[in-house]
Amino acid sequence: MAATHSNMLDLGTKASYFELENPLNERLESLQELKGEKGTLIVFMCNHCPFVHHVIDKLVELHEDYREKGIQFIGINSNDIERYPADAPDKMLDFIKEKNISFPYLYDESQAIAKAYRAACTPDFYFFDEKLDLIYRGQMDESRPANHKEVTGEDLIIxxxxxxxxxxxxxxxxxxxxxxxxxxD
Known part of the structure; x- marks a missing residue:
């Protein structure tokens, strides 16, 4: 489990438009139709990553707490499923059900969206305001799978x-x- 840091996209960057498949309904869904009224958190994530598994329950809880306040979450899986079949869309459905994920979890087959956001790791968090300008990017909190710190979501909550x-x-x-x-490749 090699740890990779996020690239820290410049604040103020406009969210790149996307239209990606939602395996749950087999429809293409766009940023424009999914974005939150007040803010949108885009999370690059996947099904098998221990870092994602470490925070997913808190992420689901935060979505429940903030969606009624106008903040929408959107998960995006950009991993190569040929080499990592555990991240395939059918496995995304299993992960959604297992973890009670209530936010859209989309599949970026071409990896173009991950490249547009300069995503580097899972999880990689990008928080945009109502105009889709980047206002926060970085960690969810200080907790990591091996550091024994509680998963609080503090940085995202702030x-x-x-x-x-x-x-x-x-x-x-x-x-x-x-x-x-x-x-x-």
Whole structure:
């Protein structure tokens, strides 16, 4: 399990448009139709990564807490499923059910969206305001699978609360750490 840091896309970057398959309904769904009224958290994730497994329950809980406040979550799986069949769309369905994922979890088969966002790891978090300008990117909190710190979601919660209160975001934003995205050859 090699740890890879996120690339820390420049704040203020506009969210790249996408239209990706949702394995749950076998439809293409776009950023425009899924985005939140006040904010949108895009999470590059996958089914098999121990870093994702470490935070997924808290991520689902945070979505439950914040979706009614106008913040939508969108999960995107960009991994190469030929080399990592555990991340295939049918396995995404199993993961959605097993973890009670209530936010859209989309499949980026071409990996074009991961490249557009400069995603590097799973999980990799990007939080956009209502205009789809990037206001936070980085870690969910300080917890990692092996460091015995509680998964709190603190860094994301601070970003969400700052947005909802009309306050500026924290200047210090620390990169996320996870498994590298499994790129196609």
């Amino acid at each position: 970003a969400f609360e700052n947005l909802l209160a009309g306050q500026p975001q924290e200047e210090l934003q620390l990169p996320s750490i996870g498994c590298n995205i499994k790129w196609k």
